[in-house]
Amino acid sequence: xxxxxxxxxxxxxxxxxxxxxxxxxxxxxxxxxxxxxxxxxxxxxxxxxxxxxxxxxxxxxxxxxxxxxxxxxxxxxxxxxxxxxxxxxxxxxxxxxxxxxxxxxxxxxxxxxxxxxxxxxxxxxxxxxxxxxxxxxxxxxxxxxxxxxxxxxxxxxxxxxxxxxxxxxxxxxxxxxxxxxxxxxxxxxxxxxxxxxxxxxxxxxxxxxxxxxxxxxxxxxxxxxxxxxxxxxxxxxxxxxxxxxxxxxxxxxxxxxxxxxxxxxxxxxxxxxxxxxxxxxxxxxxxxxxxxxxxxxxxxxxxxxxxxxxxxxxxxxxxxxxxxxxxxxxxxxxxxxxxxxxxxxxxxxxxxxxxxxxxxxxxxxxxxxxxxxxxxxxxxxxxxxxxxxxxxxxxxxxxxxxxxxxxxxxxxxxxxxxxxxxxxxxxxxxxxxxxxxxxxxxxx
Numbered sequence: 001x002x003x004x005x006x007x008x009x010x011x012x013x014x015x016x017x018x019x020x021x022x023x024x025x026x027x028x029x030x031x032x033x034x035x036x037x038x039x040x041x042x043x044x045x046x047x048x049x050x051x052x053x054x055x056x057x058x059x060x061x062x063x064x065x066x067x068x069x070x071x072x073x074x075x076x077x078x079x080x081x082x083x084x085x086x087x088x089x090x091x092x093x094x095x096x097x098x099x100x101x102x103x104x105x106x107x108x109x110x111x112x113x114x115x116x117x118x119x120x121x122x123x124x125x126x127x128x129x130x131x132x133x134x135x136x137x138x139x140x141x142x143x144x145x146x147x148x149x150x151x152x153x154x155x156x157x158x159x160x161x162x163x164x165x166x167x168x169x170x171x172x173x174x175x176x177x178x179x180x181x182x183x184x185x186x187x188x189x190x191x192x193x194x195x196x197x198x199x200x201x202x203x204x205x206x207x208x209x210x211x212x213x214x215x216x217x218x219x220x221x222x223x224x225x226x227x228x229x230x231x232x233x234x235x236x237x238x239x240x241x242x243x244x245x246x247x248x249x250x251x252x253x254x255x256x257x258x259x260x261x262x263x264x265x266x267x268x269x270x271x272x273x274x275x276x277x278x279x280x281x282x283x284x285x286x287x288x289x290x291x292x293x294x295x296x297x298x299x300x301x302x303x304x305x306x307x308x309x310x311x312x313x314x315x316x317x318x319x320x321x322x323x324x325x326x327x328x329x330x331x332x333x334x335x336x337x338x339x340x341x342x343x344x345x346x347x348x349x350x351x352x353x354x355x356x357x358x359x360x361x362x363x364x365x366x367x368x369x370x371x372x373x374x375x376x377x378x379x380x381x382x383x384x385x386x387x388x389x390x391x392x393x394x395x396x397x398x399x400x401x402x403x404x405x406x407x408x409x410x411x412x413x414x415x416x417x418x419x420x421x422x423x424x425x426x427x428x429x430x431x432x433x434x435x436x437x438x439x440x441x442x443x444x
Contacts, residue, residue: 004347025074025371138168159201229297287340295322303363320358353418
């Protein structure tokens with residue numbers, strides 16, 4: 001098996017650590033806890049990364065901070081709390097966030113803005129869309145909310161989605177499209193998007209193969225697959241198949257495009273047939289990874305890395321759970337269309353946090369060039385690249401901007417959070433990396 005090394009143990013939380021998030025813009029790792037705090041760590045480049053406590057944000061939350069997420073620009077950090085609110089924290093300089101200042105430096109100050117209110121019970125998860133325009137949150141109140149960032153410190157609610165019948169555990173966005181997935185105690189996964197006619201958010205499909213609570217979901221880097229896991233102890237893989245030929249001709253009766261009053265028309269095929277997400281793709285169960293865990297799987301994260309696309313790679317999945325185990329899998333393209341991607345167990349660590357449950361795992365997604373490009377788009381109002389027919393391009397492969405060579409290999413790092421209150425950083429040792437033993441906790 002590939003060697004998996006623990007390179008840092010970050011202590012300081014006084015209660016269980018629930019969630020971790022990597023800034024895409026700067027070398028920062030954030031963690032949150034039942035102690036109501038958020039801790040921020042800065043780190044140095046590979047091959048010998050060293051983690052240092054940057055700051056501790058006590059937050060204004062009255063109860064557990066369950067989840068957190070950096071925006072794609074790295075300038076905003078959102079938190080989901082059991083006090084039913086979503087916290088918003090923004091990096092600021094002397095000009096202040098109300099003047100539109102946005103920073104990406106690792107030593108920037110974080111300033112709280114008004115929290116987002118509306119959920120009636122514990123918030124369980126929060127996550128930003130890939131373009132930085134939308135934020136999603138979910139709650140024990142069975143709802144999923146979609147918020148739009150309309151200013152540096154201003155948000156508007158676009159939709160309150162009440163499709164689930166039980167507690168919603170997790171939300172996640174497609175890596176390049178405005179497609180939202182949610183996982184629930186009702187054993188289902190739901191996919192949502194805005195209708196191309198009137199921008200109303202609707203449920204496109206419900207995925208039903210799990211036999212128990214779904215705790216975690218994660219899209220593949222290419223966006224064509226979705227991994228999910230939970231109480232039934234399996235990692236399920238879902239995939240989407242195109243309902244539209246490359247020329248845009250419809251397959252089957254898709255309906256005739258009609259302009260709705262006050263709405264917008266399109267996108268549509270060359271034959272005048274409406275082509276929204278529901279007409280473009282069909283999501284279905286492809287297969288599952290069994291036997292990886294003996295107790296509830298609390299988190300899965302699908303990141304880039306491992307075999308390249310040219311070599312048939314689809315990235316790697318890291319999983320963790322109540323059995324204290326962490327697993328890393330290599331996913332590969334299926335040999336036949338419609339089949340499940342093949343997988344190989346690269347590494348497995350027992351008792352990753354001692355006798356404690358492992359609550360979350362997340363791959364490092366540091367990409368300063370991409371974060372800067374996203375910020376330019378947001379500030380300049382640039383549109384997504386379009387094809388010759390005016391439709392947004394359907395290719396979901398990530399276009400990686402040129403990165404600083406210092407950060408080569410960061411996709412091999414991931415962090416874990418456990419009931420022991422610790423956050424640990426691990427590296428998949430594929431290229432002889434030289435990890436350090438522990439974190440420097442000198443700055444408080």
